[in-house]
Amino acid sequence: xxxxxxxxxxxxxxxxxxALVCVLLTRERTPRSCQHLPPQQEDVEDxxxxxxxxxxxxxxxxVVRYLQGHLGVPxxxxxxxxxxxxxxxxxxxxxxxxxxxxxFLDGGGARPPREALAVLYFGKQPEPNISEYVVGPLPAPxxxxxxxxxxxxxxxxxxRRPVTGREYTDINALVQRELKKAPRFLAACCESDGTNxxxxxxxxxxxxxGDRVTWFVLFHxxxxxxxxxxxxGLEVLVDHGDLHVSRWQLRQVFYNGRYFAGTGDLxxxxxxxxxxxxxVKQPQADAVLGSMKPRRPPGSPGPLQFEPQGPRYSIxxxxxxxxxxxxxFGMNPNTGPRLFDxxxxxxxxxxxxxxxxxxxxxxxxxxxxxxxxxxxxSFGIGRFAYELVQGLDCPYTATYIDRHYxxxxxxxxxxxxxxxxxxHDSALPLRRHFSDSQSLYYGxxxxxxxxxRTISTLINYDYIxxxxxxxxxxxxxxxxxxGYISSSFFHGQGTDYGNRVGPHxxxxxxxxxxxxxxxxxxxxxxxxxxxxxxxxxFVKDPWSTQNTIERPYLRRKRLQKEDEAAFPLNAPMPRYxxxxxxxxxxxxxxxxxxxxxxxxxxxxxxxxxxxxxSISWGRYQLxxxxxxxxxxxxxxxxxxxxxxxxxxxxxxxxxxxxITNEDLVAWITVGFLHVxxxxxxxxxxxxxxxxxxxxxxxxxxxxDPSVDSSDSVYFSSEQDLGACGANPLACLSxxxxxxxxxxxxxxxxxxx
Numbered sequence: 001x002x003x004x005x006x007x008x009x010x011x012x013x014x015x016x017x018x019a020l021v022c023v024l025l026t027r028e029r030t031p032r033s034c035q036h037l038p039p040q041q042e043d044v045e046d047x048x049x050x051x052x053x054x055x056x057x058x059x060x061x062x063v064v065r066y067l068q069g070h071l072g073v074p075x076x077x078x079x080x081x082x083x084x085x086x087x088x089x090x091x092x093x094x095x096x097x098x099x100x101x102x103x104f105l106d107g108g109g110a111r112p113p114r115e116a117l118a119v120l121y122f123g124k125q126p127e128p129n130i131s132e133y134v135v136g137p138l139p140a141p142x143x144x145x146x147x148x149x150x151x152x153x154x155x156x157x158x159x160r161r162p163v164t165g166r167e168y169t170d171i172n173a174l175v176q177r178e179l180k181k182a183p184r185f186l187a188a189c190c191e192s193d194g195t196n197x198x199x200x201x202x203x204x205x206x207x208x209x210g211d212r213v214t215w216f217v218l219f220h221x222x223x224x225x226x227x228x229x230x231x232x233g234l235e236v237l238v239d240h241g242d243l244h245v246s247r248w249q250l251r252q253v254f255y256n257g258r259y260f261a262g263t264g265d266l267x268x269x270x271x272x273x274x275x276x277x278x279x280v281k282q283p284q285a286d287a288v289l290g291s292m293k294p295r296r297p298p299g300s301p302g303p304l305q306f307e308p309q310g311p312r313y314s315i316x317x318x319x320x321x322x323x324x325x326x327x328x329f330g331m332n333p334n335t336g337p338r339l340f341d342x343x344x345x346x347x348x349x350x351x352x353x354x355x356x357x358x359x360x361x362x363x364x365x366x367x368x369x370x371x372x373x374x375x376x377x378s379f380g381i382g383r384f385a386y387e388l389v390q391g392l393d394c395p396y397t398a399t400y401i402d403r404h405y406x407x408x409x410x411x412x413x414x415x416x417x418x419x420x421x422x423x424h425d426s427a428l429p430l431r432r433h434f435s436d437s438q439s440l441y442y443g444x445x446x447x448x449x450x451x452x453r454t455i456s457t458l459i460n461y462d463y464i465x466x467x468x469x470x471x472x473x474x475x476x477x478x479x480x481x482x483g484y485i486s487s488s489f490f491h492g493q494g495t496d497y498g499n500r501v502g503p504h505x506x507x508x509x510x511x512x513x514x515x516x517x518x519x520x521x522x523x524x525x526x527x528x529x530x531x532x533x534x535x536x537x538f539v540k541d542p543w544s545t546q547n548t549i550e551r552p553y554l555r556r557k558r559l560q561k562e563d564e565a566a567f568p569l570n571a572p573m574p575r576y577x578x579x580x581x582x583x584x585x586x587x588x589x590x591x592x593x594x595x596x597x598x599x600x601x602x603x604x605x606x607x608x609x610x611x612x613x614s615i616s617w618g619r620y621q622l623x624x625x626x627x628x629x630x631x632x633x634x635x636x637x638x639x640x641x642x643x644x645x646x647x648x649x650x651x652x653x654x655x656x657x658x659i660t661n662e663d664l665v666a667w668i669t670v671g672f673l674h675v676x677x678x679x680x681x682x683x684x685x686x687x688x689x690x691x692x693x694x695x696x697x698x699x700x701x702x703x704d705p706s707v708d709s710s711d712s713v714y715f716s717s718e719q720d721l722g723a724c725g726a727n728p729l730a731c732l733s734x735x736x737x738x739x740x741x742x743x744x745x746x747x748x749x750x751x752x
Contacts, residue, residue, distance in 0.1 A: 049319040049328035052340040057412040066141035078408040084243040089119045090407040113137040128158035160638035182267035190232040191282040209645040212241030217368040226484040228460045229290040233489035290682040306739035322450040333405040336381035352519040362510040363497045366488040378640035387748030398422035440717035460484040471706040478692035485676040507676025511602030518666040523581035529559040531574035565624035589699035596694040602673035614643035616651035627663040
């Protein structure tokens with residue numbers, strides 16, 4: 001063997017050894033797949049939470065079939081129904097009375113019958129009306145009873161019904177016919193024949209009970225972007241109150257600060273040269289104001305949150321357990337997310353925590369904007385909670401839940417993956433201390449939180465609804481607003497009502513006010529309301545009597561009546577306000593839960609407004625009332641289209657009844673004033689646009705309950721900090737694994 005051959009063989013051997021070393025090193029660096037372990041069973045869910053469960057799709061279908069066969073009147077499917085028809089508007093679960101539920105949950109009583117609430121529009125009757133029926137028992141209905149008079153004191157007038165999709169379609173057809181009367185004006189003002197213009201509804205619809213007259217704002221419509229930022233300056237007033245669509249009329253037209261009798265009048269004024277036209281070019285898809293299409297190619301992926309051994313929470317049916325927490329969850333098609341029977345360590349803290357309403361009230365110098373007071377419950381906060389985007393709307397590895405609803409159709413629909421549940425590492429200690437004196441040690445606990453989230457898209461805005469459960473026994477409720485701003489055509493003194501954000505676009509000022517119902521049961525149903533705040537007292541210094549000292553002291557007060565417990569919006573409120581039990585903790589203080597509100601609300605509508613009573617819940621940042629079965633909600637979906645004679649007026653709930661040792665409800669308003677600005681284009685960001693409240697234990701326990709958490713960390717200067725047994729943080733380096741992610745999928749466009 002010559003020297004050349006030896007060198008070649010030696011080189012091949014070295015290359016082989018190098019390749020093997022690289023493979024071994026790569027294997028060492030590649031994390032293994034995470035092994036999911038079953039979550040710890042904190043309690044056995046025996047199906048009792050199903051007493052609160054939303055209807056299944058099959059149950060909804062059973063209700064529809066029963067009503068079609070037992071009401072004795074012709075029913076047209078709501079998606080096709082004219083105002084002069086009868087139809088099923090929507091169906092939801094009828095949650096049993098609280099006393100029945102507690103007898104079942106706590107007293108060993110019988111399970112309440114499962115029932116549905118069905119709302120019908122009766123247009124084909126001598127006196128058209130809205131009627132509500134309880135249908136049961138499910139899953140095989142055998143009875144129905146009309147509860148309309150019991151709930152509202154009489155039949156609900158037909159004009160109060162929310163506008164259906166079919167009604168909007170017919171209105172759009174009317175507007176398109178009317179626009180054909182002004183072809184040359186449309187070509188000059190908007191480079192349009194009218195077919196590429198989108199119309200946006202406003203609400204309420206008129207000035208007095210019985211009106212159904214709506215301003216519609218017209219925008220350039222460009223596929224793939226939000227038309228809300230492209231107004232053309234044209235708005236139309238449509239009267240659609242008659243039962244016969246053929247009798248609907250266009251009453252007025254507004255353009256660039258002027259009002260006209262109709263589109264024909266507008267065309268004549270234009271042809272006569274008596275109209276100042278602002279020429280708005282048709283936007284191009286690649287340069288339209290508000291496009292959300294990425295302007296740069298994707299970069300490297302950001303941090304990913306995952307569970308090394310799988311979720312530490314457990315979900316069965318409508319029930320979640322997590323580190324001492326137990327929650328029943330659901331979704332109302334109108335008012336959105338609702339939680340029931342919230343317990344911590346086996347004790348009920350909250351019987352019901354539910355969203356009630358979301359108000360968006362606008363200002364503008366255009367008629368559509370200045371008259372808009374959206375009450376989003378009437379549009380469908382729960383119904384329009386669509387599929388969540390994995391890895392953006394919620395963590396990629398969150399658990400996604402499908403929700404079913406039946407509205408404006410005889411067939412149930414499913415919003416897949418429209419609610420998500422996940423454990424969130426906030427990257428912040430829940431508590432910690434580093435001791436640098438006497439003895440040297442560190443103790444702490446990560447702030448890991450269970451999050452229940454859904455997101456509603458209500459025309460232009462997207463509301464992110466969060467319910468969070470902390471290891472300290474606290475509940476956090478938060479809402480963030482994002483999506484597109486609504487806008488008006490910029491003209492005249494427009495900046496008195498907002499900021500200019502585009503060539504012809506005024507971002508109109510508005511407020512978002514959100515209302516919640518919180519039925520706290522703190523150590524039992526019978527609670528009182530206690531406030532605490534600070535004052536200063538001036539006293540002689542005990543050790544130097546010639547001097548004085550300003551000493552803060554605690555002022556405690558037990559509120560006796562509902563009027564005392566109604567705190568006006570934006571007025572000073574006691575810094576500590578708690579629901580307290582008659583029972584003390586170990587330290588002889590009443591066991592309590594504190595309500596802490598985080599809000600930057602705008603001003604409430606003046607009380608002399610003709611529609612103020614319909615949103616009178618907004619008078620108060622907090623109002624505490626005695627719980628009554630006949631006061632289940634603070635508002636009604638029927639308030640939107642008749643705010644002048646509200647179906648439910650929250651102000652009537654407050655009648656100075658005693659609130660000591662009673663079953664009490666806290667009604668909480670949070671919100672913020674939004675003056676749109678350049679940075680709201682293309683979308684409003686969530687940063688700084690989040691409000692909510694906390695329910696925090698206040699002497700409810702004898703110490704912070706998180707001390708029992710298995711996630712606690714403690715080590716001292718005398719320990720081997722790298723020992724996994726002594727320091728859980730030291731285990732992480734050896735426990736590294738990669739999550740097994742399912743392929744990305746999104747089906748959110750399928751049901752539209």
